Amino acid sequence: MNKNDLISAVADASGLSKSDASGAVEGVFDSITKALSNGDEVRLVGFGTFSVARRKASTGRNPRTGEPMTIKASNQPKFKAGKGLKDAVN
Numbered sequence: 001m002n003k004n005d006l007i008s009a010v011a012d013a014s015g016l017s018k019s020d021a022s023g024a025v026e027g028v029f030d031s032i033t034k035a036l037s038n039g040d041e042v043r044l045v046g047f048g049t050f051s052v053a054r055r056k057a058s059t060g061r062n063p064r065t066g067e068p069m070t071i072k073a074s075n076q077p078k079f080k081a082g083k084g085l086k087d088a089v090n
Helices: 003-014 018-037 083-089
Strands: 042-044 048-055 058-061 068-071 074-081
Touching: 003 018, 018 042, 018 048, 074 083
Parallel strands: none
Antiparallel strands: 042 048, 048 074, 058 068
Protein backbone atom coordinates (compact mmCIF):
# COMPACT_ATOMS: atom_id res chain seq x y z
CA MET A 1 0.00 0.00 0.00
CA ASN A 2 1.37 3.40 -0.95
CA LYS A 3 0.27 6.87 0.13
CA ASN A 4 -2.44 7.19 -2.55
CA ASP A 5 -3.83 3.78 -1.59
CA LEU A 6 -3.90 4.87 2.05
CA ILE A 7 -5.76 8.07 1.15
CA SER A 8 -8.32 6.06 -0.84
CA ALA A 9 -8.78 3.61 2.04
CA VAL A 10 -9.28 6.45 4.54
CA ALA A 11 -11.79 8.11 2.19
CA ASP A 12 -13.75 4.85 1.83
CA ALA A 13 -13.69 4.01 5.54
CA SER A 14 -14.64 7.48 6.75
CA GLY A 15 -16.99 8.67 4.01
CA LEU A 16 -14.79 11.70 3.33
CA SER A 17 -13.98 12.95 -0.14
CA LYS A 18 -10.55 12.03 -1.46
CA SER A 19 -9.35 15.62 -1.08
CA ASP A 20 -10.54 15.77 2.56
CA ALA A 21 -8.96 12.37 3.27
CA SER A 22 -5.73 13.57 1.63
CA GLY A 23 -5.71 16.61 3.91
CA ALA A 24 -6.32 14.43 6.95
CA VAL A 25 -3.55 11.96 6.09
CA GLU A 26 -1.10 14.78 5.29
CA GLY A 27 -2.06 16.46 8.56
CA VAL A 28 -1.31 13.32 10.56
CA PHE A 29 2.05 12.85 8.83
CA ASP A 30 2.98 16.51 9.31
CA SER A 31 2.01 16.44 12.99
CA ILE A 32 4.07 13.30 13.66
CA THR A 33 7.04 14.76 11.77
CA LYS A 34 6.83 18.05 13.66
CA ALA A 35 6.61 16.32 17.06
CA LEU A 36 9.62 14.10 16.29
CA SER A 37 11.68 17.04 15.03
CA ASN A 38 10.97 18.79 18.34
CA GLY A 39 12.27 15.73 20.22
CA ASP A 40 8.84 14.55 21.39
CA GLU A 41 7.38 11.04 21.27
CA VAL A 42 4.06 10.24 19.58
CA ARG A 43 2.17 7.47 21.41
CA LEU A 44 -0.89 5.98 19.73
CA VAL A 45 -2.37 3.53 22.23
CA GLY A 46 -2.96 0.14 20.61
CA PHE A 47 -1.06 1.12 17.47
CA GLY A 48 2.49 2.06 18.45
CA THR A 49 5.01 4.71 19.43
CA PHE A 50 7.07 6.96 17.18
CA SER A 51 10.28 8.26 18.74
CA VAL A 52 13.74 9.56 17.86
CA ALA A 53 16.90 7.55 18.55
CA ARG A 54 20.30 9.23 18.70
CA ARG A 55 23.06 7.45 16.78
CA LYS A 56 26.59 8.11 17.99
CA ALA A 57 29.41 9.01 15.65
CA SER A 58 31.36 5.98 14.51
CA THR A 59 34.21 4.92 12.26
CA GLY A 60 33.48 2.99 9.08
CA ARG A 61 35.32 2.06 5.91
CA ASN A 62 34.87 3.46 2.43
CA PRO A 63 33.74 0.41 0.39
CA ARG A 64 35.64 1.55 -2.72
CA THR A 65 39.00 2.41 -1.22
CA GLY A 66 38.95 0.65 2.14
CA GLU A 67 40.03 3.89 3.85
CA PRO A 68 38.67 4.55 7.33
CA MET A 69 36.10 7.35 7.48
CA THR A 70 34.08 9.03 10.20
CA ILE A 71 30.32 8.60 10.17
CA LYS A 72 28.81 11.60 11.95
CA ALA A 73 26.21 11.38 14.71
CA SER A 74 22.58 11.65 13.64
CA ASN A 75 19.00 11.31 14.80
CA GLN A 76 16.96 8.40 13.42
CA PRO A 77 13.17 8.03 13.56
CA LYS A 78 12.05 4.85 15.29
CA PHE A 79 8.69 3.03 15.50
CA LYS A 80 7.71 0.41 18.06
CA ALA A 81 4.49 -1.46 17.33
CA GLY A 82 1.87 -1.61 20.08
CA LYS A 83 0.04 -4.69 21.32
CA GLY A 84 -3.10 -4.03 19.28
CA LEU A 85 -1.13 -3.79 16.03
CA LYS A 86 0.92 -6.89 16.86
CA ASP A 87 -2.22 -8.87 17.65
CA ALA A 88 -3.94 -7.73 14.44
CA VAL A 89 -0.97 -8.86 12.32
CA ASN A 90 -0.56 -12.27 13.99
